[in-house]
Amino acid sequence: MTPSAAVHPVQQAVVDAFSPAARHDPYPAYDVLRAAGPFVPGPHGTQLVTRHADCEAILADPSWSHAEEPALLHPDSDVELAGSFLWLEPPDHTRLRRLVSAAFTPRRIERMRARAVELVDGLLDSALAAGEVDLIESLAYPLPLTMVCDLLGVPAGAHADVRRMSAGIARGLDPDALLTPAELDARTRAVQDFAALFTELIGRRRAHPRQDLITALAQVEADRDTLSEHELLGTLLILVVAGHETTVNLIGNGLLGLLRHPDQFARLRADPDLALPAVDEMLRHDPPVHLTTRTARAELTVGGRVFAPGDAVIVLLGSANRDPEAFARPAELDLSRYAGEPRPRRHLAFGLGLHYCLGASLARLEMEAVLRAVATRVGRCELLAEPLYRPNLVVRGMSELVVRLQEESTP
């Protein structure tokens, strides 16, 4: 739909919030929606939840279910995206999340820090040597892909396949109504290829166990009656897709934030310890995941509005993170926002409640490694072209970010 005098500004904002053409900057549309009210009618009979307080209240309340999302957004889907606990509720959600949480102990994550630092250093060596690079291709993609593949135990030879499959699946998370027939076919193929690759890897790890997550989950499936083969594949699928498509965009969006706010880049270079709080500010300012859905399991009241059982909402995380009721100067990138006391309101980039992101600490440590390396090694970084965005709505980010890099001159 194109803007026209006949279209009401709020309706236009709903269109823009979901339109590939507005992917480079959906924030003005969110501003219009928040100003229009806490709830705005959205697609598929949903209500869009625009404000931080209401998004927070819904996510924190287990009476709102996530299990209906596949049916809501993918009603005609011929593939099973739902074997994963992201779309399950207790008790199945609790059982599966507990199994995977065992792999995300603080000790294990800390051990991955050294690997992240080593990978970032190598990637930055090549990028600085090249001078002109696409930061998505040279840094944002390879780091999280390698980290999640290492964690799971995917051999290096299969990384490119995993990248292709998860790109197809990540686009397929968007509502079916927004996908072209080619994108729907690509999703079907990607899920089938994923199942074939991981079924083969599971077989190999059963025969020759290793210290990786595929082995650990395959052993649980073999030894006890707590994980079916279907759930095992669904769990691996969500770890791969949620584990790197999102972090790619945190790295890309965060680095673009530095390019667009040279004063903040200068602050980071002067004080590389800002890297850790900067990660949360970047997650707030330009989050990788823009929305999720919930369905009322009972009659529920939020922000004074009564929802009947079965009513569905689209929780606009990207809008909540820019809500002026929750954050002072919300459009500004302020790397020290999360550095001091009192702590500002929490951002919702990792969600909240039962489905709070399981990989949040891994994502934070990867981005911290990137920012520390950039702060200490990059003297200048200049945008060479307008960034290109992927059409993706749920997991939003760039396909290309071309820059000229210059090494920090040594004293």
Ligand code: HEM
């Ligand atoms: C910057 C990077 C990341 C962002 C912004 C992000 C965001 C999110 C969000 C918003 C949710 C909740 C979705 C909902 O409530 O509907 C979520 C859940 C999840 N994330 Fe992440 N994520 C990131 C990185 C990771 C990584 C690195 C992993 C694993 C290696 C991971 C694994 C998961 C899993 C398994 C869930 C489902 C949790 C559940 O349903 O209990 N994520 N993530």
